[in-house]
């Protein structure tokens with residue numbers, strides 16, 4: 001059985017993971033055996049990452065996470081490493097398998113001491129304080145130790161998850177360990193991949209521990225993977241003509257914001273749309289044409305002149321550089337009255353948040369970042385980030401649309417009524433936190449709509465391709481990546 005493998009395609013909540021655990025045990029694998037496998041996976045990961053460290057400090061709490069920690073200590077000591085275990089709470093609080101693990105550590109002659117503020121942390125630190133059993137804010141003594149550990153700059157391997165991190169939301173419950181490496185077991189938990197999770201997790205290793213039973217509870221969602229999207233775009237027959245690949249009309253680019261619509265239009269062209277039209281301010285026509293002469297560009301100061309263009313399009317994108325002027329509002333109202341599939345981004349979302357009736361016509365894809373999502377939900381940004389999984393699903397319900405909630409671990413939900421599970425994108429990198437990235441995403445999503453994907457698939461596939469293109473663009477370094485650097489990798493990925 002492989003002890004560790006690539007990240008799985010689905011993720012489960014902490015409660016579901018406990019259920020999976022219980023089913024494995026009911027299915028005949030003793031809990032202590034699982035604990036030993038967990039410890040072995042952590043130890044192998046430590047050896048691979050820090051082969052010559054020779055010194056290990058293990059920090060144990062009072063649950064089964066601590067049990068894993070004690071057994072890692074045993075393996076390290078057997079390998080000749082100098083091991084010290086510090087515990088919080090009291091070993092008497094241990095139960096069941098964790099007690100067995102503690103006894104195994106004592107029998108092995110490990111140095112096991114209660115933690116105090118003067119305790120010396122050294123070598124590689126194993127964080128086995130809190131796992132999926134965390135409930136409520138981290139208690140003061142734990143918080144003190146976690147803060148000492150984070151200040152120490154020692155290399156930390158987190159057992160199952162960084163202590164203090166909420167496995168479901170990716171939000172620290174007061175404080176959370178910042179690990180260099182996390183070895184997680186049995187199931188992938190969404191909090192490892194979204195919100196603040198990735199900043200605490202470091203490199204993520206997954207260890208299956210055992211083959212899951214057939215009748216597992218349904219996963220909370222899926223992780224987006226490129227291999228699942230092969231052939232989702234129509235083949236291009238030899239006798240193809242541009243009419244087969246749709247006509248996307250992009251609307252935006254208020255005065256002073258022409259770059260956004262240029263980026264979106266250029267990406268739509270490079271993403272395979274048959275035809276691309278743009279409605280923007282006349283000031284931007286020359287710049288747009290000089291950058292991409294393939295675009296049919298309409299410089300309109302009079303929004304009413306857009307009506308005949310809507311007749312010719314097969315899908316719409318509104319938002320890049322749109323602004324909120326009367327010009328923008330008038331264009332926005334016309335787009336929202338159209339039944340064509342559409343992408344709403346940036347100020348198109350802010351206008352939607354201000355609108356009294358949220359009713360949308362036709363299939364819609366909304367692509368908010370957390371602040372836009374907060375406006376749409378009437379919350380503040382912190383409330384959205386406190387539970388991104390809930391926020392994206394509420395938005396999808398509220399607007400009866402497919403929704404991309406941007407930010408690390410982008411989430412895609414909806415449209416409601418479809419069978420598609422919640423999706424999470426674990427690719428991408430902080431180099432993408434620059435202006436223009438959203439415009440590229442909306443242009444890409446628009447081109448996918450033009451080629452026949454529905455709003456749900458367009459959202460999912462666009463987010464994945466955008467993230468992978470961002471990773472390619474960041475190969476030369478995350479600082480200084482331009483949104484336009486993604487366009488060529490997007491083209492490669494789509495082909």
Ligand SMILES: NC(=O)C1=CN([C@@H]2O[C@H](COP(=O)(O)OP(=O)(O)OC[C@H]3O[C@@H](n4cnc5c(N)ncnc54)[C@H](O)[C@@H]3O)[C@@H](O)[C@H]2O)[C@@H](O)CC1
Pocket residue numbers: 021031032034035038061062063064065066067068097129130131132133134135136137138139142159160161185
């Ligand atoms: N057989 C099993 O159940 C397996 C469990 N595994 C490990 O067990 C972990 C889950 O174990 P548990 O359910 O015992 O839970 P944990 O070990 O995560 O934590 C529970 C303990 O932490 C304390 N605690 C809870 N919230 C706290 C807070 N806010 N501040 C301070 N202390 C708090 C509780 O009083 C309890 O003693 C997993 O994360 C994984 O590491 C693995 O060994 C695989 C097998």
Ligand SMILES: [K+]
Pocket residue numbers: 065127128129130131158159160161162163
């Ligand atoms: K932990």
